[in-house]
Amino acid sequence: MSSTRVARHAVRSIVLAAVAATVAFTAVAQTAKDATSFSPGRLWDGKTPDFRGIWQARGSAYVNLEGHPGEKGIAASASIIVDPPDGKIPYRPEALARRDENYRARGTADPALKCYQAGVPRATYLGTPLQILQSPGNFAIAYQDNHAFRVFHTDDRPHFDAADWWMGDTRYRWEGDTLIADVVALTDQLWLDQAGNFHSTEFHVVERYRMTGPDALEYEARIEDPVVYSRPWTLRAVLQRVKQRGARIIEDECLDDENGVRHHVSPYDPRNLLKTDYSRWKKP
Amino acid sequence: MKLTRTVDWRVVLGLGAAFLAGTGPLNPASAQPAPAAPSASNAALPRLPDGHPDLQGLWLKSGGGFQGLFIGSLEGTNFAAGGGRGGGPPTPQYEYTPGAAAERAYRQQHGYEDPEGRCHLPGVPRALDQPAGLYPVQIVQDENYVALLHEAMHDVRIIPTDNSKHPRNYSAWSGDSRGRWEGDTFVVDVSNFNGRTWLDMAGNFVDENEHVLERFSLTDPNTILYEATVTDPTVFVKPVAFRFTLKRVPAAQQILEYSCLEGERSRQHFTEEDGGTKRRVVR
Amino acid sequence: MRRNAVGLLLVTLGLLAGAGSARAHHSFAAEFDAQQPVTLKGVVVKWEMINPHGWITMDVSAADGKTTRWMIETSNPNGLMRLGWSKNSLKPGDEVTVEGYLAKDGSSTANAARITLADGTKVFAGSAGTPQ
Numbered sequence: 001m002s003s004t005r006v007a008r009h010a011v012r013s014i015v016l017a018a019v020a021a022t023v024a025f026t027a028v029a030q031t032a033k034d035a036t037s038f039s040p041g042r043l044w045d046g047k048t049p050d051f052r053g054i055w056q057a058r059g060s061a062y063v064n065l066e067g068h069p070g071e072k073g074i075a076a077s078a079s080i081i082v083d084p085p086d087g088k089i090p091y092r093p094e095a096l097a098r099r100d101e102n103y104r105a106r107g108t109a110d111p112a113l114k115c116y117q118a119g120v121p122r123a124t125y126l127g128t129p130l131q132i133l134q135s136p137g138n139f140a141i142a143y144q145d146n147h148a149f150r151v152f153h154t155d156d157r158p159h160f161d162a163a164d165w166w167m168g169d170t171r172y173r174w175e176g177d178t179l180i181a182d183v184v185a186l187t188d189q190l191w192l193d194q195a196g197n198f199h200s201t202e203f204h205v206v207e208r209y210r211m212t213g214p215d216a217l218e219y220e221a222r223i224e225d226p227v228v229y230s231r232p233w234t235l236r237a238v239l240q241r242v243k244q245r246g247a248r249i250i251e252d253e254c255l256d257d258e259n260g261v262r263h264h265v266s267p268y269d270p271r272n273l274l275k276t277d278y279s280r281w282k283k284p
Numbered sequence: 285m286k287l288t289r290t291v292d293w294r295v296v297l298g299l300g301a302a303f304l305a306g307t308g309p310l311n312p313a314s315a316q317p318a319p320a321a322p323s324a325s326n327a328a329l330p331r332l333p334d335g336h337p338d339l340q341g342l343w344l345k346s347g348g349g350f351q352g353l354f355i356g357s358l359e360g361t362n363f364a365a366g367g368g369r370g371g372g373p374p375t376p377q378y379e380y381t382p383g384a385a386a387e388r389a390y391r392q393q394h395g396y397e398d399p400e401g402r403c404h405l406p407g408v409p410r411a412l413d414q415p416a417g418l419y420p421v422q423i424v425q426d427e428n429y430v431a432l433l434h435e436a437m438h439d440v441r442i443i444p445t446d447n448s449k450h451p452r453n454y455s456a457w458s459g460d461s462r463g464r465w466e467g468d469t470f471v472v473d474v475s476n477f478n479g480r481t482w483l484d485m486a487g488n489f490v491d492e493n494e495h496v497l498e499r500f501s502l503t504d505p506n507t508i509l510y511e512a513t514v515t516d517p518t519v520f521v522k523p524v525a526f527r528f529t530l531k532r533v534p535a536a537q538q539i540l541e542y543s544c545l546e547g548e549r550s551r552q553h554f555t556e557e558d559g560g561t562k563r564r565v566v567r
Numbered sequence: 568m569r570r571n572a573v574g575l576l577l578v579t580l581g582l583l584a585g586a587g588s589a590r591a592h593h594s595f596a597a598e599f600d601a602q603q604p605v606t607l608k609g610v611v612v613k614w615e616m617i618n619p620h621g622w623i624t625m626d627v628s629a630a631d632g633k634t635t636r637w638m639i640e641t642s643n644p645n646g647l648m649r650l651g652w653s654k655n656s657l658k659p660g661d662e663v664t665v666e667g668y669l670a671k672d673g674s675s676t677a678n679a680a681r682i683t684l685a686d687g688t689k690v691f692a693g694s695a696g697t698p699q
Contacts, residue, residue, distance in 0.1 A: 044333045052426065116546045117438070131442065133424045133431050135332075135340060140424055140433060147405070147440045149433050151422055151539055162653035163616035163644060165541040167438075189546070246448060249440070251456040253405060254545075267456035267478070274479045276491040276518075278383035396597050403619075418646065435645065540645045547617030550598055550640065553670045558597035565673025567603060 040177055040211040045136040049177045051209060054247050055217050055239035056129040062122070064195035065089065065235060080125070082220075083234040089197055095228040102196025110194055115254035115262045117148040117166040119190035120183045120205055121221040125237045131249045139172065139179070144249045152181055161185035164201055181207040200227035215241035329468070329502050334427045337468050337502040342539060343530035344420045345412065347372050373528035378488050384519040391487030396559035398482050401551070403437065403544035405457035407481030408474050408496050409512040409526050411439050421530070422539045430463055430470060430500075435539050443472055450475050455492060457481055470500040483514075483524075490516045506532040595668075598640075599678040603669040607637055607677065614657035616644035623657060623679070625665070637675045639665050641682075661685060 041050040060068070061080040066088055070076035079087030091099055102109060112118060118126055128144040139152040148167050155171035164187035172181040183205040191198055208220040217239040224232035254262040255271070265272045330338040380388055391397065400406050411434050412421065419436040432441040443463040450460050455478035463472045479492030494516045501509045512526040554560025595601070609627035621641035628634050644652065657663065662685040670676035682690045 111546075114545065117543060133426075133429075133442070135424055135426050138340060138424045140422070140431070142431065142433070142440045142442060147438060149438055149440050151433065153538060160538060160540070160648075162648045163541075164654065166543045166546055167541055187546075248444070249442060250454075251405070251458055253457050267454045267460075267476070270453075272478050273455040273492055276387065276479055276489075278387060278518075281383050281386035418643075537649070540648060542618045542643075542645060544619050547615075548619060549622065549638075550620060553598050553672045553674060553676055555597075555671045558671075560597070560672070562672035562674075564671050566600075567669060567673065 038177075038212050038214075040214075043134060043136050048134070048136055049174070049179070049211070050134065051132045051179070051211060051217065052134045054129050054131045054242040054249065056242050057125040057127070057219075057237050057239050059125075059237075060127070061125045061235075061237060062127055062193055065193045065197055066195070068195070080235045080237050081233060082236045084231075090230045090233055092228060092230050095198075099196050099198060102191065102198055104196075106194055106196050109196070110191055111189055112191070112194070113262070115146055115264065116189075117146050118143070119166050119186055119192075120150070120168045120170075121207065121219075121223070121235065122190070122192050123148055123167070124207075124219050124221070124239070128252070129242050129247075129249060130239075142249055144252050146254075147252055152179075155182065159184050164188070166190065168205075177210065179207075179209040181205075181209070183207060198228070199223075199225045202227045212238070215243065217241070328505065330505060332425065332427065336465050336470075338425065339423045339430060339470060339500060339502060339508060340425050342420050342422050342533040342535075342537060343508060344417060344533050345414050346529045346531045347415070347417055374525075376483075376488075376524050376526050378483075378524055379521040381519060381521055384489075384491075388487050388489060391482065391489055393487075394559065395485055395487065396554060398485055398487075399480055400437075400482065400485075403548055404480070405437055405439050407457055407477065407483075407490070407494075408441075408459055408461075409498065409510075409514065410481065410483055411436070411441070411458065412510060412530070413484070413526060413528070419542065420533050420537075420539055433539065435542050437544055438542060455479070459494070459496070468501065472496075472498040472500070474498065489519065490514065491519055493518050503529075595678060598670055599668040600671045601668055603671075605665075605667060605669050605677055607639070607665045607667075609637065609663065609665075611657045611659055611661040611663055612636065613659065614654060616648065616652070616654050618645070619643055621647065623663070623665070623682075625663065635675055637665075637677060639667065639677055639679045641679050 042048060043050050043052075059080075060070075060074050060077040063071070063074060063077065065080055067077055067079040081087045081089065084090060089099075117123070123143045123145060124130070126143070126145050130141050130143045133140045133142060137154075140149060141152070142149045150167050150170055152170045152172045155173045157171070159169045159171055159182075161169050161184050163185065165185050166187055166189075168183040169185040170181050170183050172179055174180075184203075186199070186201070186203045186205075188199060188201045188203070203223070203225045206222040208218075208222075210218045210220075212218045218236065219239060220234060220236045222232060222234045223229070251267050252264055253272075255265045256262055332338050378388075395401075400410075405411070411432075414436060419434065421435065422433040424431045424433070428444065428446060430443045430445065432439075432443070434440070439458065441458055441461055443461040445463045445465070447464065448462060450462060450473075454460055454476045456476060457478055457480060459474045459478075460476035461472050461474045463470055465471070474496040475494075477490065477492055477494040479490070479494070481494075482489045494514060496515075497513045499509075499511045501511075503509045508530040510526070510528055510530055514520070514524040514526065551560065553562060555562045555564045557564065607625065607627050609625040611623060611625050613622075613624040615622045615624075621644040623639040623641065625637050625639060626634050627637055641647070664683040665677065665679050666681040666683075667677040667679045670678075684690070
């Protein structure tokens with residue numbers, strides 16, 4: 001009878017192992033599910049996901065989307081391109097040559113140096129924060145950088161793409177708790193980062209905004225441009241909620257220095273203040 | 285006939301119909317239910333759940349009869365009816381201190397020094413005091429702020445309503461705004477200006493001592509009455525009053541982009557007598 | 568219907584010009600000379616609907632066959648866009664006649680008071696302050 005006992009023991013062990021494995025698998029699955037299915041709060045209509053607040057990307061992808069080794073006190077960054085897997089923008093050969101030219105000229109040719117708006121998707125992963133403004137039926141983003149803003153329009157109306165703009169034209173919809181935004185009408189004068197990555201006027205972005213936690217907003221941009229890229233590609237960044245009490249988007253205007261070079265001058269910088277000099281009217 | 289293909293009469297008719305039907309994603313009346321109003325006289329105003337009037341929508345400064353390029357204006361100005369010029373809003377009265385008066389006279393002769401001509405922010409109240417009918421402002425509102433997104437210069441003013449104080453050591457083109465509700469009027473206190481803005485193209489100006497008290501009143505679902513009192517003791521002998529209305533733009537319209545710095549190419553041609561670097565040439 | 572559409576376009580633009588409500592964040596007079604009108608007939612190279620002013624790049628041929636490239640400044644495009652204009656309203660190769668005013672600095676730059684398309688349609692496209 002020992003073989004039966006052994007068999008029963010074996011069966012029990014197998015069953016226990018299977019149960020344990022199932023429990024473990026379920027636990028892992030549950031954890032993974034929690035991370036990807038965070039349920040955000042709702043606006044006062046009880047249904048629209050609430051993404052309101054001030055958000056800011058960490059890291060330095062704004063220097064170079066494809067990653068960079070760090071420079072001048074700026075920490076290194078890995079590529080934020082998640083597709084293709086090699087983390088490189090799939091340029092057509094002639095476009096790659098142009099990107100490399102841009103890179104060499106980046107000290108002067110970057111439109112951001114002239115305080116031009118950063119465009120989409122660059123404005124999302126800058127080092128400065130953005131604020132999501134929402135109410136039922138309204139969704140807009142105010143970017144601190146150069147006080148750019150985008151009003152998102154529901155996609156029941158076609159794109160208004162009469163011109164090439166710096167912040168594009170955006171039509172959006174909700175899919176569950178993910179906001180999906182379709183963006184066109186972006187000028188080819190824009191760069192995607194400080195490294196000269198660029199696009200043509202055929203540029204088309206599909207953005208996905210999804211909260212993965214109470215203070216984390218995952219941003220994904222699926223990008224295509226048949227003129228410049230050989231295939232579509234995707235970047236991903238996570239924005240963190242700015243939680244300090246009283247935190248605000250502050251005004252961001254540039255001033256020209258004596259050489260005509262523009263500089264962002266913060267309202268907290270005493271140089272922003274110009275005291276009118278009435279003494280020029282005093283008679284000697 | 286290229287142009288007639290691009291002018292879509294269905295859009296024109298649609299604008300009028302959309303306005304009459306009060307539909308569209310930006311019409312607050314369709315967005316949330318209106319709780320009980322505090323008094324019978326303003327019971328028709330749309331309100332947010334916190335009870336305050338809903339100022340949201342796309343708004344355009346009214347210039348009397350003419351509504352500029354927004355077809356289907358709410359004042360009934362339409363070209364078939366011959367339009368109407370009407371009276372515009374009252375002109376602000378400026379009484380300058382002696383030193384400031386000389387400065388104003390100088391600026392009036394040197395209009396090219398207007399920083400708005402270099403694509404700088406217009407300041408307050410100039411950002412709202414647009415030439416009638418041209419550049420609208422989008423208002424988004426919740427229980428914590430009223431946000432103004434201006435088409436002109438893509439100016440943004442997010443006004444908190446959390447009883448917070450003005451910051452110290454902060455001077456900005458648009459100043460710093462703190463809002464509160466007094467009954468159904470949205471009152472905004474604006475200070476911390478950087479002294480760089482003009483009030484208009486005619487050289488009327490303010491300095492860093494500017495302070496503005498604004499009042500936004502939704503007088504009917506399609507009209508905001510805007511009043512602002514500008515005090516600046518170094519510039520004006522008495523406060524300057526601004527008063528005009530903003531009219532709701534039909535929901536089929538949208539705010540457009542006005543990227544000034546990026547496209548500015550006119551100043552390179554200014555001649556020396558107008559603050560430029562070029563020599564005047566008569567051909 | 569077509570004629571009415573054009574009529575509306577012209578009346579609208581004309582009212583805009585007459586009302587003087589178009590913002591000139593700079594004045595016409597700082598850049599152009601109302602005493603130096605010009606008529607330019609040529610071919611569109613580029614049409615840029617940018618702010619604060621739109622720009623038409625056009626090649627104008629003189630009688631001697633010499634071609635000069637002109638930059639034509641138009642009014643703020645947002646108003647034009649709301650009337651149905653787009654970046655495709657003027658295409659490279661389109662023949663246009665521009666009536667306007669010369670820049671004071673002697674460059675090949677003009678402010679467009681009126682644009683006439685190849686099919687004869689007249690469009691007002693000038694900025695505030697442009698003389699009628």
